[in-house]
Amino acid sequence: MATDEGPRERLAVNVCHFARLLRKAGLPVGPGAVLDAVRTVDAIDVSVREDFYWALHAVFVKRRDQHEVFDECFQGFWRDPFAINQALSILLPRTEPPRQKQKDQRRRVAEAWQSPHRPDESPPPDEEEVQLDALMTASATERLQGMDFEQMSAAELEEAKAAIARMDLSAMAVPTRRFAPSPRGRVDLRATMRASLRGGGADIPLRFRRRRVLPPPVVVFCDISGSMGRYSRMLLHFMHALTNDRTRVHSFVFGTRFTNVTRALRNRDVDEAFAVMGADVEDWSGGTRIGQAVRTFNVAWSRRVLGQGAILLLITDGLDRDDTALLREEMDRLHKSCRRLIWLNPLLRYDGFEPLAKGIQAILPHVDEMRPVHNLRSLNQLAEALGPRGRRVVA
Amino acid sequence: MGEESQPSGAGTIPTSVDETIALLARGRYICDRALATAVYLSIELGRPLFLEGDAGVGKTEIAKVLAATLGRKLIRLQCYEGLDVASAVYEWNYARQMMELRLAEASGEQTDRASLSKHIFDERFLLERPLLEALRPRPEGPPVLLIDELDRTDEPFEAYLLEVLSDFQITIPELGPVVAEPPPLVIITSNRTREIHDALKRRCFYHWVDYPSFEREREILSLKVPEASAGLSQQVVALVQALRDRDLFKAPGIAETIDWAKALVALDRVEVDSDGFTGTLGVVLKYQDDIRKLGNKEAAEGIIAEAAERAESA
Numbered sequence: 001m002a003t004d005e006g007p008r009e010r011l012a013v014n015v016c017h018f019a020r021l022l023r024k025a026g027l028p029v030g031p032g033a034v035l036d037a038v039r040t041v042d043a044i045d046v047s048v049r050e051d052f053y054w055a056l057h058a059v060f061v062k063r064r065d066q067h068e069v070f071d072e073c074f075q076g077f078w079r080d081p082f083a084i085n086q087a088l089s090i091l092l093p094r095t096e097p098p099r100q101k102q103k104d105q106r107r108r109v110a111e112a113w114q115s116p117h118r119p120d121e122s123p124p125p126d127e128e129e130v131q132l133d134a135l136m137t138a139s140a141t142e143r144l145q146g147m148d149f150e151q152m153s154a155a156e157l158e159e160a161k162a163a164i165a166r167m168d169l170s171a172m173a174v175p176t177r178r179f180a181p182s183p184r185g186r187v188d189l190r191a192t193m194r195a196s197l198r199g200g201g202a203d204i205p206l207r208f209r210r211r212r213v214l215p216p217p218v219v220v221f222c223d224i225s226g227s228m229g230r231y232s233r234m235l236l237h238f239m240h241a242l243t244n245d246r247t248r249v250h251s252f253v254f255g256t257r258f259t260n261v262t263r264a265l266r267n268r269d270v271d272e273a274f275a276v277m278g279a280d281v282e283d284w285s286g287g288t289r290i291g292q293a294v295r296t297f298n299v300a301w302s303r304r305v306l307g308q309g310a311i312l313l314l315i316t317d318g319l320d321r322d323d324t325a326l327l328r329e330e331m332d333r334l335h336k337s338c339r340r341l342i343w344l345n346p347l348l349r350y351d352g353f354e355p356l357a358k359g360i361q362a363i364l365p366h367v368d369e370m371r372p373v374h375n376l377r378s379l380n381q382l383a384e385a386l387g388p389r390g391r392r393v394v395a
Numbered sequence: 396m397g398e399e400s401q402p403s404g405a406g407t408i409p410t411s412v413d414e415t416i417a418l419l420a421r422g423r424y425i426c427d428r429a430l431a432t433a434v435y436l437s438i439e440l441g442r443p444l445f446l447e448g449d450a451g452v453g454k455t456e457i458a459k460v461l462a463a464t465l466g467r468k469l470i471r472l473q474c475y476e477g478l479d480v481a482s483a484v485y486e487w488n489y490a491r492q493m494m495e496l497r498l499a500e501a502s503g504e505q506t507d508r509a510s511l512s513k514h515i516f517d518e519r520f521l522l523e524r525p526l527l528e529a530l531r532p533r534p535e536g537p538p539v540l541l542i543d544e545l546d547r548t549d550e551p552f553e554a555y556l557l558e559v560l561s562d563f564q565i566t567i568p569e570l571g572p573v574v575a576e577p578p579p580l581v582i583i584t585s586n587r588t589r590e591i592h593d594a595l596k597r598r599c600f601y602h603w604v605d606y607p608s609f610e611r612e613r614e615i616l617s618l619k620v621p622e623a624s625a626g627l628s629q630q631v632v633a634l635v636q637a638l639r640d641r642d643l644f645k646a647p648g649i650a651e652t653i654d655w656a657k658a659l660v661a662l663d664r665v666e667v668d669s670d671g672f673t674g675t676l677g678v679v680l681k682y683q684d685d686i687r688k689l690g691n692k693e694a695a696e697g698i699i700a701e702a703a704e705r706a707e708s709a
Binding site (some may be wrong): 039040049055099179190193196197299304333341 | 587591
């Protein structure tokens with residue numbers, strides 16, 4: 001280490017440089033963490049490399065999955081601090097630095113200005129507008145392009161929001177263990193006592209409270225395989241709108257693999273969300289391995305996201321390539337670990353639907369309700385199917 | 396794993412990572428340098444320590460051991476959904492307050508509102524709950540505050556903790572702020588049944604408690620179950636390590652290793668054969684699917700052979 005005998009100041013400067021490297025590599029390192037790190041290295045014996053490593057680790061790493069990035073940065077940086085550029089060039093392809101994102105954005109803004117369709121010139125919104133108003137941010141990602149993914153137009157965005165607003169999941173709201181003031185209910189002693197003293201203690205006017213009711217967390221588990229291809233775009237918009245509409249939404253997509261897209265979808269801007277997601281997801285429109293995907297979810301995620309009494313929304317047509325024994329077993333486990341399992345099935349283009357496919361038969365006994373949608377064409381239909389009056393098939 | 400350990404050489408705060416390891420070892424807790432560094436930093440810089448990891452890897456135990464070896468009081472706040480201020484921080488004793496109110500009325504003294512409310516919201520009627528208790532000064536030094544399984548509570552409580560953990564201060568509207576000086580040692584554990592918000596993690600030192608290596612686990616076992624023979628503990632550890640590499644719904648933790656060794660000792664086994672394995676599997680694996688997968692003779696023999704190889708190479 002070059003800093004062994006150097007004065008403390010020099011080490012502090014190097015820690016700052018190291019923090020910058022981590023930041024560039026994608027770790028959320030704020031100035032507060034840098035200050036902590038400087039104080040931390042003061043507190044330990046820096047000549048023991050292992051201690052030094054774990055001390056910085058305790059400050060900079062806040063999630064288990066950040067460990068690898070930290071490790072690589074540490075090994076690169078503290079061997080030879082002048083090789084930062086080299087280290088960065090290894091790391092950069094993996095994680096996109098924020099600056100790059102901004103560039104894309106700027107291009108989009110520029111293109112928006114150049115577009116002949118200014119908002120005030122555009123025709124009144126009607127069915128066709130959806131096709132006309134495709135302001136290109138063509139750049140974003142190739143994968144999503146390859147999927148025939150147009151950008152979401154302003155009109156569609158509105159539609160999505162309206163549909164989500166209409167989608168009434170309130171029937172599923174669950175009482176929490178927290179209380180809110182209410183004209184009736186149990187006596188709230190704390191409020192009563194305060195109210196009494198406010199009046200000088202002459203009388204004791206009763207105050208009441210009642211359990212607060214909250215919509216439960218939602219976990220969306222969405223199929224993006226080939227057979228679902230025609231719905232993917234709408235489903236993703238739905239997931240994005242849902243994620244931004246309420247708290248406690250987790251989204252996963254699966255085809256032959258399985259990806260958690262929650263963080264990507266949290267981007268407010270729908271285009272950016274899809275761009276980030278396009279970089280993460282690698283199995284658009286491929287085959288389906290529902291059983292395997294559900295298993296991965298059960299083992300790695302169900303205990304982390306279903307713990308709070310979540311509603312699980314499974315969106316798939318149930319056409320599985322794998323053997324159904326695994327699927328049956330894993331669906332059983334999935335069903336047992338969530339509060340309510342709703343299966344939304346877009347029914348594969350034909351109306352005379354009967355649950356004959358093996359995959360469907362494997363899933364059906366393990367869902368609380370199936371909501372089939374014929375010819376899923378719009379978010380409206382989707383919201384309707386999920387609303388209180390949607391058609392239900394209770395298994 | 397909760398074994399009582401006597402505080403020995405209590406009260407001395409460690410001043411280096413090595414001393415921290417030694418301190419924890421006195422409390423019969425064996426840990427790697429990574430964890431010891433995090434613990435030491437948390438003590439030295441007065442920051443909470445946030446421990447995440449699978450169930451049964453000894454997250455809670457570390458707080459107990461710290462309290463015992465440092466001779467501090469352990470204050471434990473077990474989290475659950477709906478945990479609120481009344482059960483985590485403080486509550487007023489309403490019955491006594493009302494009585495006081497009636498007494499004031501009956502005595503007929505003319506008191507103004509301000510003094511009456513001061514009289515009613517007095518420390519005498521305050522019921523302290525763990526968080527407030529942890530901020531109170533104690534003769535033997537600040538206590539160890541264990542906030543256990545934070546992931547079980549909900550976001551509102553997490554948000555409340557932000558103030559407590561960054562300033563070590565709690566504000567009671569009627570009494571004013573209570574500040575801890577010096578702050579307690581705070582250990583927060585989470586099983587990751589929910590992501591904890593970054594804002595809270597940012598205020599803590601973070602450490603992911605992993606499963607121990609073969610050597611370390613054997614060390615732990617010989618310390619915790621000394622009555623097991625060297626051969627048996629070697630085999631148990633090798634088996635558990637092999638199980639962790641299998642595709643299981645829930646891999647066994649250190650707690651399971653210890654339980655299993657104890658169970659085998661109680662059954663007077665000197666070695667685990669396939670019958671003994673299937674018979675005691677319920678101590679190690681807690682899910683029916685996992686047990687079914689490994690509960691037959693073939694699977695048992697397979698894993699026992701695998702474990703024997705591991706033990707040899709170790």
